[in-house]
Amino acid sequence: MTDEAQLRWMALGDTTRRPAVVMLHGGPGLPDYLGDVAPMVADLAPVYRYDQRGTGQSPWRGRHSFARHVDDLAELLDAWDVPRAVLIGHSYGTDLASRFCLTHPDRVAAMLLMCGPFVGDWRTGDRAERGRRMSAAQLERLHALEELPHRTEEQEVELLTLAWFTDHADPERGWHWAAQGARRRRPVNWAMNSELGAAGRADPLGEHLAELRACLPARAELLGGVDDPRPVSALESLALRLDLPLRRVEDAGHEPWLEQPNTVRAHLRRFVQGTLGS
Known part of the structure; x- marks a missing residue:
């Protein structure tokens, strides 16, 4: 990276095809864990994943900020020669995808937000x-x-x-x-988790929803497990505020591909195929 950090990334599928899919894992502070999800669509489009700095095989010590992580994704897209990407974020990865879209809307071909982002007072529930x-x-x-x-x-x-x-x-x-x-998913980078958590409280994504709605790509959706302890009502409210469809996965929680792999595979394939055909 421009600051000499080294990030581990992985690609699956034909990397000459465009647009490419980029999967953004959650945490914050965990390494990538979407290795079982990427093959669901890798025959349709190349799929890139990476360990966010300070996690997994991307060792780094320093202060974490949303701006730094957004810049990382932009630099990675440049390195992969991907001018516009289909972003599929999970959990905290939906926050990262949303903040990237706010900063670089021209680089987002489509965006699927899986099990997040959660804004407002969802923690009580x-x-x-x-x-x-x-x-x-x-x-x-x-x-x-x-x-x-x-x-x-x-x-x-x-x-x-x-x-x-x-x-x-x-x-x-x-x-x-x-x-x-x-x-x-070890070790957890608790410092990263704490710093990005504080950054999210200081600058809540919920205060940028009108701006986010205005810059969303033409193809964008929410996907959530009905039995996620994080209230699905929060995603329903977000879907209304962003004017996005919300696909609900029955009998599944925060990692719906584990409990309902066929349903999640069908949703992801439909979404990516629709993006390729648009």
Whole structure:
């Protein structure tokens, strides 16, 4: 990158074809985890993914800001010779995609926002639903782990498993996926998470929705799991404010491709095929 940072990226499919799809993972502070999603559309268009700076195999130490991460994506598009991309963001990746669109609308061919962004007071409903899905002992243990000044590797895995299993509609399979993710998506860059969280509170995306609506590409959609603990009503409200369709995935939570892979594959393929035909 222009500041000498090195970012790990991956491409799947015929990279000579245009437009290209870029998948933006969530977190913030996690490495890329969309390796199971990319093949769903890689025969239709090339799919690029990358570890955001400071995560996974993109080692970096420094202050994190939305501007820096938006610039990273622009530089990567230049490196890939992709003038306009189809952005598919998940969770925090939807925030990054939205802020990139605000800054570089001419470089966004289409945008699919999956399980986000969540704006306004959605956290109250999220906390309440997570509390309902956890036992009192699990909730107490999660809080105890969060308060530890230092955690061992096993304690960190336990904390992430407790924090993530409620993301899914099926609690038993959700525990398996959360425990698996807790070991694979490591280490978490908690400093990055904290800094971008503070940046989001200082400059909420919700205050830019009118501007975002004005610069959205002609093809843009929201996709969300009905059983995500983050209230689907927040996505419904956002869809109205942005005048976008919201596709709901039944019996699925925050990572709907795990619980309903065929449904998510069909949505993604329809979306990308529609972009190629427009």
